[in-house]
Amino acid sequence: MSFEKNVRRVEPYVAGEQPGDKDIIKLNTNECPYPPSPEVLKAAGELSLERLRLYPDMNARKLVDALARYCQVPSSRIFAGVGSDDVLSLAFMTFFNSDKPVLFPDVTYSFYEVWARLHGISYELCPLDESFRIRKEDYLRPNGGIIFPNPNAPTGILESADTIEEIVRENPDSVVIIDEAYIDFGGRSVMELTDRYENLLVVQTFSKSRSLAGMRIGFAVGSEKLIGYLKDVKFSFNSYTLNLPSIELGAAAVSDDAYFRETVNKIIRTRRRAARELSGLGFSLTDSMGNFLFASHETVPASELFAALRSSGIYVRYWNRPRIDNCLRITVGTDGQMDRLVEFLKKYLSDRRKKND
Amino acid sequence: MSFEKNVRRVEPYVAGEQPGDKDIIKLNTNECPYPPSPEVLKAAGELSLERLRLYPDMNARKLVDALARYCQVPSSRIFAGVGSDDVLSLAFMTFFNSDKPVLFPDVTYSFYEVWARLHGISYELCPLDESFRIRKEDYLRPNGGIIFPNPNAPTGILESADTIEEIVRENPDSVVIIDEAYIDFGGRSVMELTDRYENLLVVQTFSKSRSLAGMRIGFAVGSEKLIGYLKDVKFSFNSYTLNLPSIELGAAAVSDDAYFRETVNKIIRTRRRAARELSGLGFSLTDSMGNFLFASHETVPASELFAALRSSGIYVRYWNRPRIDNCLRITVGTDGQMDRLVEFLKKYLSDRRKKND
Numbered sequence: 001m002s003f004e005k006n007v008r009r010v011e012p013y014v015a016g017e018q019p020g021d022k023d024i025i026k027l028n029t030n031e032c033p034y035p036p037s038p039e040v041l042k043a044a045g046e047l048s049l050e051r052l053r054l055y056p057d058m059n060a061r062k063l064v065d066a067l068a069r070y071c072q073v074p075s076s077r078i079f080a081g082v083g084s085d086d087v088l089s090l091a092f093m094t095f096f097n098s099d100k101p102v103l104f105p106d107v108t109y110s111f112y113e114v115w116a117r118l119h120g121i122s123y124e125l126c127p128l129d130e131s132f133r134i135r136k137e138d139y140l141r142p143n144g145g146i147i148f149p150n151p152n153a154p155t156g157i158l159e160s161a162d163t164i165e166e167i168v169r170e171n172p173d174s175v176v177i178i179d180e181a182y183i184d185f186g187g188r189s190v191m192e193l194t195d196r197y198e199n200l201l202v203v204q205t206f207s208k209s210r211s212l213a214g215m216r217i218g219f220a221v222g223s224e225k226l227i228g229y230l231k232d233v234k235f236s237f238n239s240y241t242l243n244l245p246s247i248e249l250g251a252a253a254v255s256d257d258a259y260f261r262e263t264v265n266k267i268i269r270t271r272r273r274a275a276r277e278l279s280g281l282g283f284s285l286t287d288s289m290g291n292f293l294f295a296s297h298e299t300v301p302a303s304e305l306f307a308a309l310r311s312s313g314i315y316v317r318y319w320n321r322p323r324i325d326n327c328l329r330i331t332v333g334t335d336g337q338m339d340r341l342v343e344f345l346k347k348y349l350s351d352r353r354k355k356n357d
Numbered sequence: 358m359s360f361e362k363n364v365r366r367v368e369p370y371v372a373g374e375q376p377g378d379k380d381i382i383k384l385n386t387n388e389c390p391y392p393p394s395p396e397v398l399k400a401a402g403e404l405s406l407e408r409l410r411l412y413p414d415m416n417a418r419k420l421v422d423a424l425a426r427y428c429q430v431p432s433s434r435i436f437a438g439v440g441s442d443d444v445l446s447l448a449f450m451t452f453f454n455s456d457k458p459v460l461f462p463d464v465t466y467s468f469y470e471v472w473a474r475l476h477g478i479s480y481e482l483c484p485l486d487e488s489f490r491i492r493k494e495d496y497l498r499p500n501g502g503i504i505f506p507n508p509n510a511p512t513g514i515l516e517s518a519d520t521i522e523e524i525v526r527e528n529p530d531s532v533v534i535i536d537e538a539y540i541d542f543g544g545r546s547v548m549e550l551t552d553r554y555e556n557l558l559v560v561q562t563f564s565k566s567r568s569l570a571g572m573r574i575g576f577a578v579g580s581e582k583l584i585g586y587l588k589d590v591k592f593s594f595n596s597y598t599l600n601l602p603s604i605e606l607g608a609a610a611v612s613d614d615a616y617f618r619e620t621v622n623k624i625i626r627t628r629r630r631a632a633r634e635l636s637g638l639g640f641s642l643t644d645s646m647g648n649f650l651f652a653s654h655e656t657v658p659a660s661e662l663f664a665a666l667r668s669s670g671i672y673v674r675y676w677n678r679p680r681i682d683n684c685l686r687i688t689v690g691t692d693g694q695m696d697r698l699v700e701f702l703k704k705y706l707s708d709r710r711k712k713n714d
Binding site: 004005007009010011018026029031033034036038040044049051052053055089095096098111114115118144145173175199211212214216225229232233236238239240243244245 | 398401409411452453471528589590
């Protein structure tokens with residue numbers, strides 16, 4: 001049989017490991033260490049069998065309305081999807097159809113390159129400066145679209161709203177997408193700029209600050225025009241994507257603002273403390289505004305630390321890629337988890353020093 | 358601003374209406390009139406908040422294993438997705454990359470054309486014969502892939518396993534996809550042929566016979582090779598699609614085989630009875646093996662009946678398209694719902710005759 005000659009061949013993405021073992025300290029995929037709001041469990045208990053037999057509301061109105069209230073924009077300016085990956089991939093497909101290249105940083109979320117290739121979009125990587133900051137001028141030239149996360153991943157570095165506004169303002173011919181997956185951990189969303197700039201799309205996720213990675217919910221805020229285009233493309237090839245539990249549990253999560261703020265604040269406090277302690281062990285860290293730290297040690301290679309941590313049951317993330325191959329990305333877990341991480345590293349580094357003496 | 362010149366413009370698909378009004382008799386989108394298994398509600402109540410904070414198992418193992426037992430194949434031969442639309446669109450992208458056209462019937466599920474265009478795949482429509490049957494010889498010529506539903510939609514006509522096997526056997530250079538969305542209502546799946554034919558992919562959905570349209574779950578059965586390619590492409594651009602409730606509630610639905618059979622049998626009985634009664638009112642019907650009837654009246658245009666039914670709160674489906682513009686697709690509801698449909702039509706047709714006398 002030769003049907004295989006027409007099969008699309010790809011390089012599969014390697015996601016962070018999802019170990020089954022409960023004793024593992026899992027600091028490798030930026031999940032929230034705290035459970036979602038109790039309101040979410042309540043909503044799960046209230047799911048109706050009668051409604052499960054029906055197609056879900058294709059506009060996910062209950063979730064979209066909850067988000068509209070949260071974002072203080074009309075519902076017509078919100079688009080919800082199956083995780084921010086779904087929303088972002090659709091946005092690439094919808095907005096990036098120029099002959100000019102789409103621009104994004106060289107060190108950033110690795111799926112941007114994947115989606116650009118998937119949708120046949122030409123792109124150019126803009127090197128971050130030596131301290132991993134965006135060079136604004138890179139984005140002030142002809143392009144077919146712009147996307148970057150703020151704060152950036154995996155560096156955690158936050159760019160100012162002024163920088164972003166200038167990039168958006170100076171690119172009236174492009175759609176600018178700001179991926180705010182990690183904005184809730186100390187940054188301030190630029191979603192209010194979507195009131196004034198029709199070409200700005202802000203994307204967020206429920207997987208991090210809302211503790212709902214297991215639900216796959218993401219959303220975009222933009223001008224009515226941009227959101228309308230996204231919907232048109234989405235409905236043209238798949239009417240029903242968000243299932244009923246996503247709509248119901250997602251809306252419940254948004255409704256519990258107090259819980260959300262409490263969770264986020266706990267993570268910010270733990271991040272500060274862990275950063276201080278790692279710093280004391282000889283790590284240099286970026287000023288991460290995400291729910292993760294980005295750290296490299298003054299003497300010990302990241303690849304070695306990654307392997308040592310892993311064999312002791314502490315999973316963090318390491319990429320063997322240019323510019324970041326001496327860095328670890330460490331999700332901020334609970335205080336207890338971070339204590340165990342720090343304890344292990346303290347002992348490992350000290351044992352290593354003794355051995356080398 | 359001119360960012361709009363790079364926006365992808367599409368013709369949005371018009372899905373069957375989803376009226377909010379509870380008094381509507383909704384026979385327009387082929388949902389199941391019976392709720393899902395009580396096991397599904399139990400699984401919803403047992404969802405754990407702790408697990409919702411984590412990314413779902415990207416292999417959806419619990420669901421895939423349940424399906425593997427049901428289909429009597431190894432788990433490596435099952436692929437699960439967000440509804441069969443998601444699975445089918447991915448299969449188009451993965452398997453239909455030839456210079457030769459993909460073949461499918463002229464009267465069939467309208468999304469095939471949509472996905473072909475979306476993924477830039479050339480295609481040719483093969484006209485069904487005058488009784489809406491597939492002409493086998495249309496599919497025995499060079500092509501870049503083959504897809505059709507069995508039973509077909511919206512006609513409900515079932516082709517034999519022998520016809521399908523011949524098409525699969527005679528096309529070793531193409532992947533053949535059989536879309537079995539409606540197979541459980543009286544047909545027999547060809548999934549056992551996937552043991553012998555590496556180029557056959559069989560796709561099914563939880564939206565019809567498993568009463569879970571609201572969950573968005575679909576799956577494919579095929580050779581280990583085909584399923585492997587599907588997974589590679591899927592993981593290359595979106596690791597996590599099925600959320601935790603889909604995995605848990607989906608597995609629960611598959612586990613309750615007795616309930617599934619009972620539901621399906623009720624629908625088959627109601628379909629037979631309703632077909633007989635509509636026939637008595639002057640309708641001619643295909644021998645539908647789906648959970649719907651496909652009917653045209655001897656004297657009254659379908660468009661007129663569609664509008665009359667609609668204004669009385671009974672929603673059915675009508676397409677103003679060549680060859681089927683005098684047909685109604687009527688989902689098989691409960692006996693009570695079908696009684697109300699028949700009663701209304703009886704009175705409408707009788708009133709109309711009187712008026713015209």
